[in-house]
Amino acid sequence: MKDTSPKDVVIEVRGLRNQFGSHVVHEDLDLDVYRGEIIGVVGGSGTGKSVLLRSIVGLQEPAAGSINVLGTDVLADVHAARETLDEKWGVMFQDGALFSSLTVRENVEVPMRSVPDLSPSIRRNLADLKISMVGLPYLAGDKYPSELSGGMRKRAGLARSLALDPEIVFLDEPTAGLDPVGAAAFDTLIKNLSRSMGLTVFLVTHDLDTLYAVCDRIAVLAERKVLVTGSLEDMLKADHPWTREYFHGPRARAAFEAPTQQGDAGGAT
Amino acid sequence: MSQDLRHQLVHFDETDEGVLRLRGQLSIYTVSSAQERVARLDTQKDLTIDIGDLSRIDTAGAWLLCEIEAAGEAAGNRVTLQNVTGETATLLSSVKSAMPEKQVAVKTETGFAVLLHRLGEKVSAGTTFLLELTGYLGLFFVSLGRVIRHPSEFRFTSLVAHAEDVGYRAVPIVSLMAFLIGVVLAFQGSAQLRQFGAEVFVVDLIAISILRELGILLTAIIVAGRTASAFTAAIGSMKMREEIDAMRTLGLDPAVVLFLPRILALLFMLPILGLIANIMGLFGGALMAWIELGISPSMFRIRLIEGTDVSHVFVGLIKAPVFALIIGVVGCHAGMQVKSNAESLGRMTSNAVVTAIFTVIVADALFSIFFAQVGL
Numbered sequence: 001m002k003d004t005s006p007k008d009v010v011i012e013v014r015g016l017r018n019q020f021g022s023h024v025v026h027e028d029l030d031l032d033v034y035r036g037e038i039i040g041v042v043g044g045s046g047t048g049k050s051v052l053l054r055s056i057v058g059l060q061e062p063a064a065g066s067i068n069v070l071g072t073d074v075l076a077d078v079h080a081a082r083e084t085l086d087e088k089w090g091v092m093f094q095d096g097a098l099f100s101s102l103t104v105r106e107n108v109e110v111p112m113r114s115v116p117d118l119s120p121s122i123r124r125n126l127a128d129l130k131i132s133m134v135g136l137p138y139l140a141g142d143k144y145p146s147e148l149s150g151g152m153r154k155r156a157g158l159a160r161s162l163a164l165d166p167e168i169v170f171l172d173e174p175t176a177g178l179d180p181v182g183a184a185a186f187d188t189l190i191k192n193l194s195r196s197m198g199l200t201v202f203l204v205t206h207d208l209d210t211l212y213a214v215c216d217r218i219a220v221l222a223e224r225k226v227l228v229t230g231s232l233e234d235m236l237k238a239d240h241p242w243t244r245e246y247f248h249g250p251r252a253r254a255a256f257e258a259p260t261q262q263g264d265a266g267g268a269t
Numbered sequence: 270m271s272q273d274l275r276h277q278l279v280h281f282d283e284t285d286e287g288v289l290r291l292r293g294q295l296s297i298y299t300v301s302s303a304q305e306r307v308a309r310l311d312t313q314k315d316l317t318i319d320i321g322d323l324s325r326i327d328t329a330g331a332w333l334l335c336e337i338e339a340a341g342e343a344a345g346n347r348v349t350l351q352n353v354t355g356e357t358a359t360l361l362s363s364v365k366s367a368m369p370e371k372q373v374a375v376k377t378e379t380g381f382a383v384l385l386h387r388l389g390e391k392v393s394a395g396t397t398f399l400l401e402l403t404g405y406l407g408l409f410f411v412s413l414g415r416v417i418r419h420p421s422e423f424r425f426t427s428l429v430a431h432a433e434d435v436g437y438r439a440v441p442i443v444s445l446m447a448f449l450i451g452v453v454l455a456f457q458g459s460a461q462l463r464q465f466g467a468e469v470f471v472v473d474l475i476a477i478s479i480l481r482e483l484g485i486l487l488t489a490i491i492v493a494g495r496t497a498s499a500f501t502a503a504i505g506s507m508k509m510r511e512e513i514d515a516m517r518t519l520g521l522d523p524a525v526v527l528f529l530p531r532i533l534a535l536l537f538m539l540p541i542l543g544l545i546a547n548i549m550g551l552f553g554g555a556l557m558a559w560i561e562l563g564i565s566p567s568m569f570r571i572r573l574i575e576g577t578d579v580s581h582v583f584v585g586l587i588k589a590p591v592f593a594l595i596i597g598v599v600g601c602h603a604g605m606q607v608k609s610n611a612e613s614l615g616r617m618t619s620n621a622v623v624t625a626i627f628t629v630i631v632a633d634a635l636f637s638i639f640f641a642q643v644g645l
Contacts, residue, residue: 117301126300133367195359
């Protein structure tokens with residue numbers, strides 16, 4: 001069974017430096033992610049939230065630093081790292097990034113094709129199960145990504161990232177572009193899946209409601225590094241100007257003072 | 270670590286009390302073999318499965334357990350799971366509640382009637398396509414009429430930019446192509462005509478075939494490949510990013526803003542390109558005739574002026590505006606058919622090229638018949 005002791009570090013980033021030309025995005029960035037938690041990475045536009053995510057999953061080669069995921073050094077040998085890690089992490093990109101020439105079911109089956117001796121009928125059934133687990137109707141499996149709405153595409157992208165039961169999922173702006181009802185439903189979905197599958201979730205977001213409803217811990221990206229990490233309460237106490245503005249702004253207040261406790265609602269369904 | 274995940278197995282031990290005990294990992298890597306083993310179980314009696322010794326279970330494993338349960342219930346037996354720990358119970362219950370209900374999508378019929386139906390659909394789609402192309406041609410003329418009445422609406426800068434792209438930048442490739450065609454014609458023609466001692470007629474051969482047909486036809490084909498695809502890609506990607514819709518809400522007519530400058534640029538540039546192709550073709554032919562048959566440039570010139578009527582040039586160039594309209598309309602129409610996915614952009618681009626080249630050749634054949642009938 002999976003070990004869920006809270007201090008088991010699954011992602012360890014040390015001294016990360018990313019730069020594009022002379023523009024330095026990250027400098028001396030450190031971050032730890034613990035097993036089983038949902039960590040939300042926030043930061044202003046252009047602070048390199050997505051770049052951090054891309055660095056961790058090996059899509060962006062950093063200028064310096066070390067990244068260790070589940071005991072594997074991602075940067076030491078990208079190819080070997082990919083081979084070991086590809087089935088242990090799943091990535092959901094902003095708009096789902098589904099393959100447009102495949103149906104949703106075929107999209108979900110793509111990662112499963114790397115499993116040796118998995119019979120096609122079981123693969124199909126498992127894909128249907130994953131599609132249903134992310135809350136899509138059965139017949140959505142036969143549709144092509146272009147026939148789905150934005151929210152459904154995100155769900156389908158999540159289903160594909162969960163295809164191999166990864167230990168870590170990376171979500172890039174999971175609720176961006178969704179209506180409030182759809183976003184709340186997606187928050188609940190992430191929380192439930194994370195609990196029932198023992199997932200570690202690394203999510204990049206702008207959405208204060210998501211932070212409030214699902215995240216166990218928050219990492220604030222500013223001034224090229226992770227400025228503070230901690231629970232929502234810690235964030236409210238932090239006195240860095242950007243953090244203050246972010247967590248004490250009018251929208252933040254509205255999110256935190258919302259009458260319905262979305263976190264509880266999420267746990268109940 | 271992934272390797273040991275992959276190579277772990279699931280074991281089934283049957284105890285004396287009829288309890289099926291699972292060991293190892295029940296995951297996506299072992300679910301296939303586990304299912305084969307499960308299929309051999311006796312379905313006619315109650316079943317107890319002990320999963321306490323499993324080292325790992327994932328959704329695929331939970332799915333299999335749920336399937337066994339469902340199959341047992343369908344046969345009227347009880348399936349009991351033993352030693353379910355807290356976490357596995359959560360996983361099992363969420364998988365169980367998510368087990369999809371199979372729905373049958375609308376079945377596709379087969380048979381002769383369906384084939385006929387498809388044929389009919391194709392024919393009707395073809396007719397619609399032709400009607401739409403005619404519609405776009407009409408749209409072009411209507412917007413042309415509008416900008417003639419309101420010249421301020423016309424995008425002159427855009428016209429010049431497209432003219433540069435469509436015409437000026439195509440000059441090297443068109444020249445090279447026409448030059449080589451002239452060379453080939455002279456070379457092949459001289460080999461044949463030499464047998465009759467009629468070498469000097471190679472000039473007529475080159476001049477008539479290039480001026481009447483090949484110069485403009487091959488130019489149109491190259492421009493169709495180059496420009497129709499560019500029009501489709503440009504307009505199609507604007508359609509994909511909803512730029513066309515944005516234009517409409519801003520009161521801009523895409524026909525005036527996008528189609529008109531493009532098609533007009535082609536209309537002006539294709540005759541010029543055709544003329545360049547004619548000159549380069551004659552030049553290539555003359556060069557080869559000189560090298561191969563010893564027909565000097567001045568002799569080539571005299572023979573050209575004496576033997577070839579100037580009407581051949583007009584017969585050739587009169588086709589250019591028609592070809593330009595075809596290429597432009599097909600390219601713009603295909604661009605507007607692009608849907609919101611990238612795949613349709615690729616498909617429409619290649620469709621545009623194929624349709625444009627095909628239609629240009631059909632139009633050329635019709636011109637040939639027409640000119641033959643009127644005796645030109």
